[in-house]
Amino acid sequence: MNIVGRRNLYFLLSLAIILPGMFSMAFLGFRLGIDFAGGDQYNLAFTRPIQATAVQKEMDTFNVEATVQQAGPNGALVTTKPLSSVQETTIRADLAKKFPLDPSRSSYAQVGPTIARELVVGAGGLILIASILIVIYLSIRFNYKFAIAAILALLHDVFVLTGIWSILGKVFNSPLGEINTLFVTAALTVIGFSVHDTIVIFDRIRENLRQASRLTFEQNVNLSIIQSLARSLNTSMTVIFVLVALFLISPQNIKGFTLALLIGIVSGTYSSIFNASPLLVVWRRLDPR
Amino acid sequence: MRVDRRLLALIAVIAVLALFIDGFAYIYRLTTNQPLTGPIRGVPTLNIGFLGFSQQIFVHKGLDLQGGTHLELQITQVRSGTVQQARDVAVAIIERRVNSSGYAEAVVRPEGSDRIIVELPGVDLEQAKQILGKTSYLTIWKWEPGTPDAAILQELNPTDAQKYPGYKPVFTGIDGSMITNASRSTDPNTNLPDVTISFNSKGNDLFCAFTRDRVTHPQGDPQNKLAIFIDKNLVEDANVISEICGGSAIITGGFTAASAQALAIQLNSGSLPGTISIASATEVGATLGASTVKLSLLAGAFGLAIVILFMLLYYRLPGLVASIALLIYAAIALAIFKLFGVTLTLAGLAGFILSIGMAVDANVLIFERLKEELRAGRTLGAAMEAGVHRAWPAIRDSNISTLITCFVLYFFGAPLIKGFAITLAVGVGVSMFSAIVTTQQFLQILAGLRPARRLALYGVQPPAPKAA
Numbered sequence: 001m002n003i004v005g006r007r008n009l010y011f012l013l014s015l016a017i018i019l020p021g022m023f024s025m026a027f028l029g030f031r032l033g034i035d036f037a038g039g040d041q042y043n044l045a046f047t048r049p050i051q052a053t054a055v056q057k058e059m060d061t062f063n064v065e066a067t068v069q070q071a072g073p074n075g076a077l078v079t080t081k082p083l084s085s086v087q088e089t090t091i092r093a094d095l096a097k098k099f100p101l102d103p104s105r106s107s108y109a110q111v112g113p114t115i116a117r118e119l120v121v122g123a124g125g126l127i128l129i130a131s132i133l134i135v136i137y138l139s140i141r142f143n144y145k146f147a148i149a150a151i152l153a154l155l156h157d158v159f160v161l162t163g164i165w166s167i168l169g170k171v172f173n174s175p176l177g178e179i180n181t182l183f184v185t186a187a188l189t190v191i192g193f194s195v196h197d198t199i200v201i202f203d204r205i206r207e208n209l210r211q212a213s214r215l216t217f218e219q220n221v222n223l224s225i226i227q228s229l230a231r232s233l234n235t236s237m238t239v240i241f242v243l244v245a246l247f248l249i250s251p252q253n254i255k256g257f258t259l260a261l262l263i264g265i266v267s268g269t270y271s272s273i274f275n276a277s278p279l280l281v282v283w284r285r286l287d288p289r
Numbered sequence: 290m291r292v293d294r295r296l297l298a299l300i301a302v303i304a305v306l307a308l309f310i311d312g313f314a315y316i317y318r319l320t321t322n323q324p325l326t327g328p329i330r331g332v333p334t335l336n337i338g339f340l341g342f343s344q345q346i347f348v349h350k351g352l353d354l355q356g357g358t359h360l361e362l363q364i365t366q367v368r369s370g371t372v373q374q375a376r377d378v379a380v381a382i383i384e385r386r387v388n389s390s391g392y393a394e395a396v397v398r399p400e401g402s403d404r405i406i407v408e409l410p411g412v413d414l415e416q417a418k419q420i421l422g423k424t425s426y427l428t429i430w431k432w433e434p435g436t437p438d439a440a441i442l443q444e445l446n447p448t449d450a451q452k453y454p455g456y457k458p459v460f461t462g463i464d465g466s467m468i469t470n471a472s473r474s475t476d477p478n479t480n481l482p483d484v485t486i487s488f489n490s491k492g493n494d495l496f497c498a499f500t501r502d503r504v505t506h507p508q509g510d511p512q513n514k515l516a517i518f519i520d521k522n523l524v525e526d527a528n529v530i531s532e533i534c535g536g537s538a539i540i541t542g543g544f545t546a547a548s549a550q551a552l553a554i555q556l557n558s559g560s561l562p563g564t565i566s567i568a569s570a571t572e573v574g575a576t577l578g579a580s581t582v583k584l585s586l587l588a589g590a591f592g593l594a595i596v597i598l599f600m601l602l603y604y605r606l607p608g609l610v611a612s613i614a615l616l617i618y619a620a621i622a623l624a625i626f627k628l629f630g631v632t633l634t635l636a637g638l639a640g641f642i643l644s645i646g647m648a649v650d651a652n653v654l655i656f657e658r659l660k661e662e663l664r665a666g667r668t669l670g671a672a673m674e675a676g677v678h679r680a681w682p683a684i685r686d687s688n689i690s691t692l693i694t695c696f697v698l699y700f701f702g703a704p705l706i707k708g709f710a711i712t713l714a715v716g717v718g719v720s721m722f723s724a725i726v727t728t729q730q731f732l733q734i735l736a737g738l739r740p741a742r743r744l745a746l747y748g749v750q751p752p753a754p755k756a757a
Contacts, residue, residue, distance in 0.1 A: 085418065089415065104574040104576040122701065126698065182636060192690065196650075207682075239643070239646035243646070245591040246642060250584060
């Protein structure tokens with residue numbers, strides 16, 4: 001099996017997934033959750049099935065830029081612009097009067113505009129700080145080329161995930177594709193996992209390079225990938241099993257979170273096998289020192 | 290490497306301790322004669338007298354799992370001093386308000402320079418707003434001959450201000466800011482609820498002088514009376530029988546137990562040192578949280594079962610070892626959450642469940658190496674040693690990079706993210722112990738057992754005699 005030899009094919013496959021996402025991000029942007037956009041969100045649970053359109057009609061009378069989405073037969077997700085305390089109480093009382101609301105299974109969240117701005121800055125900063133620290137650690141343990149290849153694979157995963165999220169939220173208009181705090185958590189976990197996966201293969205390359213052999217650098221890298229393939233796939237499989245279980249039975253409010261983890265882990269496994277290590281070979285060819 | 294009996298004993302002790310802590314709620318129920326199912330009374334507390342050790346042991350559930358309201362308050366328009374001072378004063382006042390409302394599990398803490406986090410388990414947003422938002426302004430007035438002017442009729446309820454024709458209320462200078470404490474009390478004579486208020490020294494001086502002056506008027510004359518207004522309304526209009534200089538007074542105004550309690554809270558709130566607004570609020574219904582926990586635990590159990598099945602089918606005997614190590618791992622992680630009071634949130638639970646998947650990774654790394662060494666024709670014992678030895682750098686470097694991410698998440702992330710970071714970090718840490726120490730020791734035991742030496746048990750064909 002020659003993975004490194006077919007590297008251009010694998011790079012192309014990655015681009016085929018990343019480019020549409022990039023376009024979507026550039027031209028359509030993201031579907032921001034209230035954590036980032038500010039606003040109020042009612043996660044309503046009813047005692048019997050209610051159509052989201054009926055709730056939408058009712059919400060439209062308040063003129064608060066409300067969007068209502070069906071969340072299961074007995075639920076609806078209502079998002080509005082930031083409400084004043086009085087508005088919030090009025091709307092809540094009205095909804096309770098017009099619909100068979102079950103308050104003990106409902107939830108509500110409000111995020112003011114100042115907090116929302118802070119989170120946007122914070123999320124970007126977190127990814128940057130984590131990346132820098134990981135580069136430093138890998139430069140010490142391996143060398144800077146390995147570190148940068150690992151970070152490129154990591155960025156690949158971040159772009160795959162955010163691109164798919166942009167498409168999901170904007171093109172398909174799905175509430176799953178909402179950018180919120182949980183999504184940022186998922187993205188950061190994916191970063192950790194992606195580097196984790198890449199390092200295991202790099203460790204093999206490091207070990208094989210130490211042993212004197214007649215193999216070229218390229219052959220060596222390919223051998224290392226093959227040798228660690230079983231482990232890479234097995235570990236990802238076990239994590240994916242757990243995540244699929246989580247995704248299928250998770251309640252509406254963390255479905256997006258588990259889906260993001262699932263996509264990220266698949267992408268992370270792909271990038272560490274097909275992108276990170278072949279990148280080392282590309283670099284070696286351009287700069288043979 | 291041989292079996293290290295001391296290390297094995299350590300693993301056994303840790304596992305037993307972890308199981309003890311995990312099951313402590315049941316031990317607590319037994320010792321306090323409670324049924325084993327249904328809601329538990331009291332907080333399970335482990336007391337070891339001679340060590341002076343006392344620790345509450347239970348799963349600290351976040352608001353999203355137990356239901357309640359989380360508020361982030363912001364202070365603006367501070368009247369005096371720095372924002373930070375105002376924030377600390379406000380924290381103290383809000384804490385007092387919340388505590389006097391009887392919400393013992395509530396959390397009030399400063400956040401950043403101008404924020405306050407308030408967490409109220411089991412309280413909905415409207416109740417929370419009432420507890421936090423409503424301050425009552427108490428003023429004490431006297432009656433003097435005359436008719437109330439327009440300004441007074443504006444400030445006070447007109448019906449109350451014109452209670453006695455020919456008399457008008459005059460402010461004594463005593464207001465709520467001079468109250469140091471207010472509490473619900475009971476009138477020993479009538480057994481009716483009332484409210485006891487204590488004054489600071491300035492309030493006491495004024496109140497003492499005021500009552501001394503009022504006593505000089507005959508009883509029945511409005512000038513003998515003391516009028517307490519809360520906001521605009523007259524709540525008490527009492528005769529002053531003697532001077533009151535003891536630093537406290539009692540308001541009896543036909544209260545119910547609840548309204549006396551509410552007034553005490555409102556008086557306690559005093560005046561906040563600035564304008565407090567809600568920057569963000571989250572409210573979770575009570576049963577929503579409970580059903581989330583149930584679903585997550587189901588997902589966790591399901592995930593664990595699949596992982597164990599996979600390990601058994603793919604790695605055979607070592608898979609069994611890894612599964613046992615995984616169960617010990619889950620028991621230890623849960624015990625750590627309970628013992629150190631790590632607050633489990635939805636994201637935290639997800640982090641924990643995810644770490645189950647990652648925990649097997651170290652085992653997978655070791656077993657893949659083990660297979661390779663066995664295929665290369667090494668003896669079982671040597672292969673096990675080499676497998677662990679060679680897998681170690683990869684395990685170390687990969688887990689440290691995950692820990693770096695956890696570290697960044699914990700120190701720079703929002704509270705929701707923090708919970709996730711802690712559980713994931715605990716998971717990664719314990720899983721390294723589980724893989725390196727537990728699995729390795731168990732493998733060494735296997736290597737010493739004759740029936741466990743058949744290579745087929747490790748999913749490896751015996752090596753063919755070398756051809757070349």
